[in-house]
Amino acid sequence: xxxxxxxxxxxxxxxxxxGDTVGTIVLNRPERLNALSVALMTEIVExxxxxxxxxxxxxxxxxGEGRAFTAGFDLNDFTNVYGGSNPRAGAELGRVMADTVTxxxxxxxxxxxxxxxxxxxxxxAACDLRMAATGTRFSIPEVDLGIPLAWGGVPRLxxxxxxxxxxxxxxxxxxFSAEEALQxxxxxxxxxxxxxxxxxxxxxxxxxxxxxxxxxxxxxxVNAVMEEIAGTGRSANDADxxxxxxxxxxxRAASQRYLESRSRASGNN
Numbered sequence: 282x283x284x285x286x287x288x289x290x291x292x293x294x295x296x297x298x299x300g301d302t303v304g305t306i307v308l309n310r311p312e313r314l315n316a317l318s319v320a321l322m323t324e325i326v327e328x329x330x331x332x333x334x335x336x337x338x339x340x341x342x343x344x345g346e347g348r349a350f351t352a353g354f355d356l357n358d359f360t361n362v363y364g365g366s367n368p369r370a371g372a373e374l375g376r377v378m379a380d381t382v383t384x385x386x387x388x389x390x391x392x393x394x395x396x397x398x399x400x401x402x403x404x405x406a407a408c409d410l411r412m413a414a415t416g417t418r419f420s421i422p423e424v425d426l427g428i429p430l431a432w433g434g435v436p437r438l439x440x441x442x443x444x445x446x447x448x449x450x451x452x453x454x455x456x457f458s459a460e461e462a463l464q465x466x467x468x469x470x471x472x473x474x475x476x477x478x479x480x481x482x483x484x485x486x487x488x489x490x491x492x493x494x495x496x497x498x499x500x501x502x503v504n505a506v507m508e509e510i511a512g513t514g515r516s517a518n519d520a521d522x523x524x525x526x527x528x529x530x531x532x533r534a535a536s537q538r539y540l541e542s543r544s545r546a547s548g549n550n
Contacts, residue, residue: 302489311347316355344392353399372520375432392481406437411468413459427536431519
């Protein structure tokens, strides 16, 4: 497929040299800590779908520009998406994004640094392999926001860290470090902050040197096993759960408190 057919990108950057077997997707909204807006998630779906048809590419790295991997779902879009005329369609986009990343033909490596929040944890889990810089802080604040973790995040976390730990991380909303994420087997490696990009690229190159057939066969078989253990297919109902939460009085009050606390914190910075 010719390079001119690459989707138009405003919130992502695609780094790839023709003939190379490794490429990099960069979340490129550093002024918003790469928050996952509707526009950004739409671009991820379009770009990853396009990359899947580039058979010369074997491995794709996903990382964030600036100070963070991603601050999670863009709260500026929260009211418009979940309070608009078609909230289910907006709520569904995150699941489609995560599934598209998981189902890419290529092996994917998440290279995570800074903050990795909420939907960013789901996006990280959607990748095949994960590396994190030493200073990375993960958190899943959805319950405090008055909504359940969606986007297929629950089955993805359950199959990576087990049901009890998944419940604890989701329900407590507490942050956890890169070292803890490694101990929980959520990520594969922790590296120094200033070595993350170089280490991810070296890892990607080492994988890309291996035969394509074996790479794809391994990815396909492992993913098939994990779908049997905790399939993401059932997550089609996630969007409905989000919509219900928006009409639950206690959940709406929690959401309002969370948004107000975030607004106050931003005002103090």
